[in-house]
Amino acid sequence: MKVLLVKTSSLGDVIHALPAVTEALTRSGDLQLDWLVEEKFRDIPDKHEGVHEVIPVAIRRWRSDWVGAWPEVKALIKRLRSAHYDRIIDSQGLLKSALITSFANGETHGYDRDSIRESVACLFYGKKHAVDKNQHAIYRQKKLLAASLGYRSNEVIDCGLAAPTSKNKTIMLLHGTTWPSKEWPESAWTALANQIRQDGFEVMAPAGNKQERERATRILGGRAGLLDQLSLGDLMSEMQRCAGAVAVDTGLGHLAPALGVPVVGLFGSTSPGLTGILGPQSQLIASTHLPCIPCRKRECQFQKPSDSSNIYPPCFEQTSPEIVWQALQLRLRSKDTKLN
Incomplete structure (x- = not known):
C-alpha cells in the first residue's frame, strides 16, 4: 500500500x-x-x-x-x-x-x-x-x-529515530521560545548551568537568532558550548549525543524524547496536556500555584518587577534550578546509556 x-x-x-x-x-x-x-x-x-x-x-x-x-x-x-x-x-x-x-x-x-x-x-x-x-x-x-x-492504535510512543547507545556527558539547555511568558528566567538558567558543571557535566545551548545568542552566551559564561545557528539536522546530531536536556515550551523540546534523550520540560503560562513534551524519558514540571495558570497569553499580565531578584514571570517562582537538576538526574540514572 x-x-x-x-x-x-x-x-x-x-x-x-x-x-x-x-x-x-x-x-x-x-x-x-x-x-x-x-x-x-x-x-x-x-x-x-x-x-x-x-x-x-x-x-x-x-x-x-x-x-x-x-x-x-x-x-x-x-x-x-x-x-x-x-x-x-x-x-x-x-x-x-x-x-x-x-x-x-x-x-x-x-x-x-x-x-x-x-x-x-x-x-x-x-x-x-x-x-x-x-x-x-x-x-x-x-x-x-x-x-x-484500518488497524487499532496502541499507547506506545516510538518515534523511529535511531538513538546512539553511547553519549557525551553533556546537557543541552533549550532556552529559546517564541513567547516571553514561556521564558524561564535567565538567572535560573545560569544557576542551572553552573550546578550542572559542578557535578561534572558539560553544557550546550543552541541559538537561532541574535537575542538567543546573547542570552546563551550569558548563560554559558562565554561562547564555549554555544551552538550558533545550526541547521536542524546538525542540531539533531548534537542533541543525540547529549546525556540529557532541559527545555521550556519550545519545538526543540519535543525533539529530545524523539531522539531518546532524557528531558525535563518547564511549563508556566501554557498547559502541557494536549501538546506538551511526551515520551518515556521525559518529565514535566508544570506550575499550578497561581490562579491565572495557564493563561495561554504571549505576555504576562503582571508587570516585571524592578527588583531583579524577583522571579519573572511569576508562574516560575516555584521552579528552581535545584528542582530541575534533581528531576533530570533521576532521568539520567534510569536511562541505561553509557556516558563518555
Missing part, C-alpha cells in the same frame, strides 16, 4: 507525527509511506528509518511572493498528480494542507468536522474520521492514521 502523509509544520507538530508513522509502518508490513513537509523541517522525516520519500514544500516562503513562487507550486502539483496513492492522509487539519491533499491522486482522509482545527478543510476529504480533541496530539495522530489504514 502506498501512502502520502501531509504534515507540513510546525516543528513540534511534525515531531508529534513520528510515532503515528512508526506504528503505521509496523502494523502494515507492505506500507510505503511518503511524507509531505515544510522544507525547513524535512530533516525530521528524513531521519525516520521507515519513511520512503520526503516531499518538501515551502508554503511559508511562497506566501511572500506567490507570483515568483508559481513555478515551484506548479512543479509540486504536477508531481503530486503524477503519482497514485492508495491513501492520502492530511493530519495537519488546516485549509492549506487540505488544498495540498486535494492535488494528490488517491483516496483522501482527514479529521471530521468535530475533530478538526479548521472545519472547512473537511470539504476536501473523501473519508472523514472522528478523533477526540481532548487527548495529546501524539495520540490524535496515531488514531487518525490507524482509522485511515
Whole structure:
C-alpha cells in the first residue's frame, strides 16, 4: 500500500507525527509511506528509518511572493498528480494542507468536522474520521492514521529515530521560545548551568537568532558550548549525543524524547496536556500555584518587577534550578546509556 502523509509544520507538530508513522509502518508490513513537509523541517522525516520519500514544500516562503513562487507550486502539483496513492492522509487539519491533499491522486482522509482545527478543510476529504480533541496530539495522530489504514492504535510512543547507545556527558539547555511568558528566567538558567558543571557535566545551548545568542552566551559564561545557528539536522546530531536536556515550551523540546534523550520540560503560562513534551524519558514540571495558570497569553499580565531578584514571570517562582537538576538526574540514572 502506498501512502502520502501531509504534515507540513510546525516543528513540534511534525515531531508529534513520528510515532503515528512508526506504528503505521509496523502494523502494515507492505506500507510505503511518503511524507509531505515544510522544507525547513524535512530533516525530521528524513531521519525516520521507515519513511520512503520526503516531499518538501515551502508554503511559508511562497506566501511572500506567490507570483515568483508559481513555478515551484506548479512543479509540486504536477508531481503530486503524477503519482497514485492508495491513501492520502492530511493530519495537519488546516485549509492549506487540505488544498495540498486535494492535488494528490488517491483516496483522501482527514479529521471530521468535530475533530478538526479548521472545519472547512473537511470539504476536501473523501473519508472523514472522528478523533477526540481532548487527548495529546501524539495520540490524535496515531488514531487518525490507524482509522485511515484500518488497524487499532496502541499507547506506545516510538518515534523511529535511531538513538546512539553511547553519549557525551553533556546537557543541552533549550532556552529559546517564541513567547516571553514561556521564558524561564535567565538567572535560573545560569544557576542551572553552573550546578550542572559542578557535578561534572558539560553544557550546550543552541541559538537561532541574535537575542538567543546573547542570552546563551550569558548563560554559558562565554561562547564555549554555544551552538550558533545550526541547521536542524546538525542540531539533531548534537542533541543525540547529549546525556540529557532541559527545555521550556519550545519545538526543540519535543525533539529530545524523539531522539531518546532524557528531558525535563518547564511549563508556566501554557498547559502541557494536549501538546506538551511526551515520551518515556521525559518529565514535566508544570506550575499550578497561581490562579491565572495557564493563561495561554504571549505576555504576562503582571508587570516585571524592578527588583531583579524577583522571579519573572511569576508562574516560575516555584521552579528552581535545584528542582530541575534533581528531576533530570533521576532521568539520567534510569536511562541505561553509557556516558563518555
